[in-house]
Amino acid sequence: MEIVGYNREDEFTGKLKEATITCTIDELKAIADFLNNIIDNHDENPVCVHLRDYKKDWEKKSSDLIVLIQSQDS
Numbered sequence: 001m002e003i004v005g006y007n008r009e010d011e012f013t014g015k016l017k018e019a020t021i022t023c024t025i026d027e028l029k030a031i032a033d034f035l036n037n038i039i040d041n042h043d044e045n046p047v048c049v050h051l052r053d054y055k056k057d058w059e060k061k062s063s064d065l066i067v068l069i070q071s072q073d074s
Contacts, residue, residue: 031065034055046071
C-alpha cells in the first residue's frame with residue numbers, strides 16, 4: 001500500500017508516511033460504504049475509483065479519496 005497526496009491546486013505532494021481523515025461518523029460510514037462497494041463490484045483488475053464519483057453531494061471544496069487497485073503482480 002502506498003499513500004500519496006495532492007494539494008488544492010491538484011499538484012502532487014508526494015508519498016505520505018501516514019494520513020489523517022477527520023470526519024463525522026456519518027462520513028466515515030459513507031467512506032466504508034464506498035470501500036465495500038469497490039470490494040463487491042471490482043475484481044483484481046486494475047481500477048481507479050474516486051469517492052467524489054460515488055457521493056452525489058460531493059463538492060469541489062471537499063476532499064476526495066482515490067483508490068487505485070493494482071494487479072497482484074505489480
